[in-house]
Amino acid sequence: MDYTNQRPPQNYSQMDDQKTQDLEESVSETIMRDLKMIAYKLKYVLIPKEQEDNGKELRNWDLWGPLIFCLVLAMTLSFKAESTTTSTKSDVFAIIFVLIWVGAFIVTLNAQLLGGKVSFFQSVCLLGYCVFPINIEAIIIAFFGSYLPFLVKLIPVFLCFAWSAYSSVGFMASLVPPHKKKLAVYPVFLFYLFLSWFSLIV
Amino acid sequence: MLDNLNQDVSILQPSLQMTDSQVQNRIRQMKMEDPEEQTCYQKFCNLFTIEYYREYFDVTTELVISKVVNSFNPFSGTFFDIGGGIPELYGPFWILNTLIFTVALSVNISKYMQLQPGEHFEYQFQIVPFLAIFMYLKTLIVPMIYRVALKCVSQDRLTLLHCFTIYGYSAVVMIPVSLLNSIPNPAIQWMLLVYVLFAQTSFLTSNFNQELKYMPKEKKYMIVGLVAVVQITIMILYKFYFFSSINYQQLGLVKRKSHNHILSHILGAN
Numbered sequence: 001m002d003y004t005n006q007r008p009p010q011n012y013s014q015m016d017d018q019k020t021q022d023l024e025e026s027v028s029e030t031i032m033r034d035l036k037m038i039a040y041k042l043k044y045v046l047i048p049k050e051q052e053d054n055g056k057e058l059r060n061w062d063l064w065g066p067l068i069f070c071l072v073l074a075m076t077l078s079f080k081a082e083s084t085t086t087s088t089k090s091d092v093f094a095i096i097f098v099l100i101w102v103g104a105f106i107v108t109l110n111a112q113l114l115g116g117k118v119s120f121f122q123s124v125c126l127l128g129y130c131v132f133p134i135n136i137e138a139i140i141i142a143f144f145g146s147y148l149p150f151l152v153k154l155i156p157v158f159l160c161f162a163w164s165a166y167s168s169v170g171f172m173a174s175l176v177p178p179h180k181k182k183l184a185v186y187p188v189f190l191f192y193l194f195l196s197w198f199s200l201i202v
Numbered sequence: 203m204l205d206n207l208n209q210d211v212s213i214l215q216p217s218l219q220m221t222d223s224q225v226q227n228r229i230r231q232m233k234m235e236d237p238e239e240q241t242c243y244q245k246f247c248n249l250f251t252i253e254y255y256r257e258y259f260d261v262t263t264e265l266v267i268s269k270v271v272n273s274f275n276p277f278s279g280t281f282f283d284i285g286g287g288i289p290e291l292y293g294p295f296w297i298l299n300t301l302i303f304t305v306a307l308s309v310n311i312s313k314y315m316q317l318q319p320g321e322h323f324e325y326q327f328q329i330v331p332f333l334a335i336f337m338y339l340k341t342l343i344v345p346m347i348y349r350v351a352l353k354c355v356s357q358d359r360l361t362l363l364h365c366f367t368i369y370g371y372s373a374v375v376m377i378p379v380s381l382l383n384s385i386p387n388p389a390i391q392w393m394l395l396v397y398v399l400f401a402q403t404s405f406l407t408s409n410f411n412q413e414l415k416y417m418p419k420e421k422k423y424m425i426v427g428l429v430a431v432v433q434i435t436i437m438i439l440y441k442f443y444f445f446s447s448i449n450y451q452q453l454g455l456v457k458r459k460s461h462n463h464i465l466s467h468i469l470g471a472n
Contacts, residue, residue: 091327091328092327095327095330109252110259110292110296112252113252113255113256113259113292114259114292115256115259179262179263179264180261180262180263181263182263183261183262183263183266183292186296187296187299190296190299190300190303193303194303197307201310201325202325
């Protein structure tokens with residue numbers, strides 16, 4: 001199998017003669033293929049110039065990417081959180097995990113109720129992939145946060161929030177009729193704002 | 203059945219006209235009442251489809267923005283004239299979520315501003331689930347109280363959803379006020395509380411007044427008075443739980459670590 005930068009890795013459902021080969025390949029090969037698929041989708045979602053076919057790649061949604069980013073974010077923040085009198089590290093992990101999935105669910109439901117005709121999981125997949133910049137920002141603040149004054153910390157937070165919001169807004173706005181665009185975009189904005197604020201505070 | 207529809211439309215005021223999707227929904231409802239069309243089980247299952255709720259999200263950006271701007275104006279009773287007075291759930295739901303986020307933010311900011319030098323900032327998330335439950339319950343129960351009161355005076359033009367809509371939009375005033383509430387000065391906090399109470403109550407009462415113009419005075423004042431009393435109760439609960447207790451907790455922390463003259467100053471002012 002030949003992976004170039006242009007072609008996406010093949011999905012399991014495509015060719016029957018691949019299936020026997022899948023069972024015979026080593027575990028590392030299977031995992032690498034999944035990881036390459038996630039990396040390809042990530043580049044596709046976050047760097048708008050890679051989108052030559054107007055979002056059709058997103059039809060192959062998968063939830064592995066969102067799960068990985070959600071877990072990494074939750075672990076980073078709970079690792080960095082000190083146990084206080086009112087909340088422990090496991091509270092922080094639980095809050096982030098629930099917040100990401102329930103938040104993505106509610107934002108997608110909102111877009112559907114406003115009249116958008118998109119598959120539910122496609123939208124959840126996109127919102128999950130766009131959590132990646134928040135991941136970067138959480139890691140930066142976790143390692144360097146104690147050396148930086150508050151105002152300097154705000155800069156990467158704001159930049160990553162703007163990057164997340166910008167990547168997902170293009171897709172969400174294309175789902176609904178034109179006079180409802182801002183109504184569909186506002187919940188996305190609120191969702192990433194809440195996540196960024198959370199990663200700044202903890 | 204169509205005769206009933208005509209009758210309904212004729213007693214509606216122009217400010218409470220139905221949109222196309224509402225008319226379609228009503229026709230669909232009437233079709234569903236025909237026993238050959240749908241069983242009781244199927245009618246119940248309609249509650250779980252998205253199409254059933256789409257009617258209540260039939261709004262445009264300009265409509266939502268104009269309603270939000272109108273809710274900052276406490277004296278003009280024109281809320282139900284905007285966009286034909288159609289009830290919707292988008293505004294109340296997202297205003298509620300924004301409000302929860304804003305209050306959580308300002309509670310943490312107020313704690314941060316009350317830090318004594320040498321103390322480490324402890325963020326508070328425990329308050330967020332409680333805050334969310336409080337806000338959601340408030341937004342669910344209070345419009346039901348209004349609707350029950352309106353039913354008692356046999357006013358049927360304002361349905362439950364109208365009450366949800368107007369109550370949801372009345373909460374917009376609380377968003378900037380909660381941000382300002384993070385300033386730890388007790389005098390400012392009380393002034394903001396009074397302002398919010400006044401603005402919300404007069405917005406609700408002037409709009410209900412507008413709709414109840416044709417009723418005898420006692421009934422009108424009863425409804426309006428009920429609105430005011432419920433608002434005041436909720437506001438006082440809100441202030442005494444969320445912002446006072448933060449002061450006391452902070453004072454508690456301060457007491458354990460060091461005695462300051464600031465402590466007696468704050469206690470004296472309260």
